[in-house]
Amino acid sequence: MNDTHTPAPLTPGSDVTVRLVKHPRPDVRYPAVVTGDDGTHLVVRAPWAGAAERDFGFVRFEYGDVFTEHYWRDRWYSVKEVRAADGRVKGWYCDVTRPARVERGTLVVEDLDLDLWLSADHRTILRLDEDEFLESGLAERDPAAAGRAREALDDLERLAREDGFASILDPDLPGRG
Incomplete structure (x- = not known):
């Protein structure tokens, strides 16, 4: 962040718009509810916001699915727990991103095209979209950010293998599924 001050945490129960910046594709925006924010780790809950159901082959995102999304203001990734309408956990979808920031009531996250x-x-850990990451040209435009993105994907894979993200999904922050 370029700010010299740290913005106040968002209030649990408040509405927020999540804006995923997806250069050069159009941004994705959707409504969510803040379930916790300790100033660094921000958690929101949102229904599946896709225009249609989407089958990725390894999981199907459907109407009624609920995402508990964990963002950090100091980490280069987000972790989204995905639950079916009946409450059953489907898994965790992780995006490699620049650290999250809040701008005028909007949670802004720049997606860097690597996913897990x-x-x-x-039992199944999949590294996704590495081809999109290479095609994005980030390594040429911003080699330092590209290096951080690769490190973040490696960190996510390590955390998934070690404890399924239990060590980073703060149990004291409301919204932990």
Whole structure:
């Protein structure tokens, strides 16, 4: 962040718009509710916001799915727990991003095209979209950010293998599924 001050945490129960910046594609925006914010780790809950159901082959996102999304103001990733309408955990979808920031009531996250999936049974870990990351040209435009993005994907894979993200999804922050 370029700010010399740290913005106040968002209030649990308040509405927020999540804006995923997806250069050069259009941004994705959707409504969410803040369930916790300790000033660094921000948690929101949102229904599946896609225009249609989406089958990725390893998971299907459907109407009624609920995402508990964990963002950090000091980490280069987000972790989204995905639950079916009946409450069953489908898994965790992780985005490699620049650290999250809040601008005028909007949670802004710049997606860097690398993703990771951890299945609900913790048996399947998939590194996703590495081809999109290479095609994005980030390594040429901003080599330092590209290096941080690769490190973040490695960190996510390590955390998924070690404890399924339990060590980073703060149990004291409301919204932990």
